[in-house]
Amino acid sequence: MMQFRGVFGHFSEPSPWTKCDQELTKNIAKFVGAEPVEVALMNGLTVNVHILLSSFYNPTATRHKILLESRAFPSDHYAIESQIKLKGYDPEKSMLFVGPREGEDLIRTEDILRIIDEEGDSIAVVFLSGMQYYTGQLFEMEKITKAAQAKGSLVGWDLAHCYINVPLFLHDWNVDFACWCSYKYGSTGPGGLAGIFVHERYRDDNRDRMVGWWGHRMKTRFLMDNKIEFEEGAAGYRISNTPVMLVMPLIGFIETLDGIELTQLRDKSIRLTGYLELLIDDQLTTLRHFFSPSSSFRASNKISCESITPKDPNQRGCQLSLKFNISIDRIYKELVKRGVAVDKRYPNIIRVAPIPMYNTFVDVRRFIDVSPNRSCQRHRPSINCNIFLAIPQIKITFIQ
Numbered sequence: 001m002m003q004f005r006g007v008f009g010h011f012s013e014p015s016p017w018t019k020c021d022q023e024l025t026k027n028i029a030k031f032v033g034a035e036p037v038e039v040a041l042m043n044g045l046t047v048n049v050h051i052l053l054s055s056f057y058n059p060t061a062t063r064h065k066i067l068l069e070s071r072a073f074p075s076d077h078y079a080i081e082s083q084i085k086l087k088g089y090d091p092e093k094s095m096l097f098v099g100p101r102e103g104e105d106l107i108r109t110e111d112i113l114r115i116i117d118e119e120g121d122s123i124a125v126v127f128l129s130g131m132q133y134y135t136g137q138l139f140e141m142e143k144i145t146k147a148a149q150a151k152g153s154l155v156g157w158d159l160a161h162c163y164i165n166v167p168l169f170l171h172d173w174n175v176d177f178a179c180w181c182s183y184k185y186g187s188t189g190p191g192g193l194a195g196i197f198v199h200e201r202y203r204d205d206n207r208d209r210m211v212g213w214w215g216h217r218m219k220t221r222f223l224m225d226n227k228i229e230f231e232e233g234a235a236g237y238r239i240s241n242t243p244v245m246l247v248m249p250l251i252g253f254i255e256t257l258d259g260i261e262l263t264q265l266r267d268k269s270i271r272l273t274g275y276l277e278l279l280i281d282d283q284l285t286t287l288r289h290f291f292s293p294s295s296s297f298r299a300s301n302k303i304s305c306e307s308i309t310p311k312d313p314n315q316r317g318c319q320l321s322l323k324f325n326i327s328i329d330r331i332y333k334e335l336v337k338r339g340v341a342v343d344k345r346y347p348n349i350i351r352v353a354p355i356p357m358y359n360t361f362v363d364v365r366r367f368i369d370v371s372p373n374r375s376c377q378r379h380r381p382s383i384n385c386n387i388f389l390a391i392p393q394i395k396i397t398f399i400q
Contacts (some may be wrong), residue, residue, distance in 0.1 A: 002112045008245075018218070021193075021242040022235065026237050027254045028195055031262065032159070032180070033169035037233035038200050041242065041250070042214075043159055045181040045194045046075040051237055052177045052196060053083040055209040056154050057125050062150070064089050067115065069107065070099030073133050080127060086358055096123065105308040105323070107132070113147050120151025130168075130178075131161035136309035136319035138166055142173040149174065160184065163195075165317035167266055177202075185355065187256075188249035193242075194395050196234050203233040212239030256357070267320045269355040275361055276320060276354055277307060278367045308349070319353040321345075321350055338370040 009017050020042040029039045044049065056067065064087075066080050084094045096119060098112050116123065126148040131138045145155045157178040162168060166187035170178055176199055183192035213221060215236045217229040230236035256305050304325045310316050324331055325348070332344045342352050 003201065017242070017244050020244055020247045022270040024247070024250055024254060025235075028250075031164060032178070032195075033167070033173075034171045034197050035200055037203055037235075038171060038197050039195060040198075040234035040238055041193050041195050041247070041292055042240075043157070044191065045179060046079055048194050048196050049076060049079040049158065049232070050083065051239070052156060052179060052198075053125070053212050053359070054125070054209045055207055056156060056177055057083055057087065059084070059087050059089055059124050061126045063122055065096045065119065065123045066094060066096045067098060067112075067119070067123050067128070067148075067153075069128055069132065071096040071132075071134055073129060073158070073160070076129065097364060105135055105140075106137050106310060109143065112139075112144055113213065116144070116147050116151055116153070120148065120153060123148070123151065125154045125155040125156060126158045127158070129158045129161065131159075131166070131317055131319075134162055134321065134349060136161075136316050136318060136321045136351070138162070138315050141175070142169075145173050145175055149176075153386070157164075161319070164262075164265075165269070165319075167262065167377060171200065182250060183255075183356075186250075187253055187357070188246070191246070193246040196237060198234040198237065200233065206230055207236055210239060214238040214240055214242070232266075239314045265356045268315065269354075270313045272354040272356055272359060272364060273316070273318045273320060273363065274313065276352065276364045276367070277311070279364065280307060280320070280322070281307075287338055288389070317353075318355060319351055322350045322352060324348050324350065339371060340367055 011018060015023060024041060025036045025039045028041065029036045032039065043051070053066075064084075067074065068080055072080075079167065080095060081091045084091045096115065098107060098115050100107050101111070112128075116126065125143065128139060128144070130141055141157060148155045154176045156176060157170075158178035159168065159178055161184065163180040163182065175197065178197040179194065181192065181194045182188040183190050186192065209215075211228060213224075215228075215230055215238045217231050220229055231238070306323050307320045308323045309320045328344045328346070328348050328350055331350055332342070335342055335350070342350050344350055352367070
């Protein structure tokens with residue numbers, strides 16, 4: 001029992017604290033299509049973005065740009081901006097953006113490839129999200145990685161919305177580095193232990209990096225002679241002791257998926273989200289019933305909604321981003337009143353994501369058919385829903 005271990009917990013079996021994270025890397029590596037030596041569990045996502053960029057972003061006078069989305073998640077944008085400044089360069093000149101064309105919501109792969117072709121000689125790092133958080137668009141990671149590396153750029157991916165959501169093959173795609181969080185589809189909760197990927201070809205390169213004692217080789221770590229010997233691969237990028245309590249949710253998640261192939265989850269996900277899309281396309285008029293008969297929006301018949309997420313299942317995960325022409329605060333409030341857990345992204349997006357691990361086709365149907373007169377205060381969450389109601393990024397969860 002953990003409470004009786006005290007200091008002996010560092011080395012006592014089973015699962016000594018000194019290697020509790022590394023005992024999980026084989027499982028996590030399968031989730032991202034990697035070799036175990038290429039994966040490490042550590043920190044939070046944004047911290048890991050900084051750690052990886054501090055090592056892989058080495059600008060020169062002629063190659064100093066980082067290519068990112070024009071609407072990257074704020075943490076990525078801020079991390080890239082600050083890393084450029086820390087390396088002595090000007091973000092105004094070194095941040096290169098790619099965005100949707102005028103009047104469009106999605107970023108075309110051809111536009112990403114065009115910028116790489118035209119600007120590649122000046123791009124040090126391409127750092128994009130594997131899936132765009134606002135639109136739910138899944139980027140063609142293999143194709144983009146190959147094109148950027150052909151121009152001499154390194155390629156990193158933020159996989160926050162990809163991890164456990166879509167198939168990943170980071171090793172085979174030859175990705176240089178990547179990172180992800182576990183609190184969304186990994187179900188560990190906000191602040192859950194994040195992960196990094198560093199391709200096997202860098203396992204022994206000993207490049208400069210942010211260094212801490214947990215990146216020191218285990219065999220000699222506790223000699224404490226202050227002569228760094230890096231662990232092989234991604235483990236050499238760890239800095240501090242693994243937070244044991246944050247490992248526990250990962251263990252629970254892995255045990256939950258025991259015997260389940262990710263291909264099975266993906267197959268169910270495609271069907272669930274396809275069913276949701278079908279119902280939305282067929283029954284958009286039902287959205288008007290979320291408003292009272294006296295509502296000016298109902299009376300004027302001006303409510304409109306469309307999904308801006310790609311229709312091709314190969315270009316998305318389980319998320320659909322629904323774009324409204326009225327205040328999403330009002331839409332969100334009415335959905336929550338009816339026992340539905342979604343999330344909102346300003347100015348006008350409601351993100352809906354049936355999670356294949358625990359959502360059902362009945363849940364999807366109920367999302368569409370939820371009664372406007374239902375008094376949610378009379379109901380309580382079911383036992384199965386409790387854990388997910390506490391996680392904002394876990395989307396459709398229903399009060400029974």
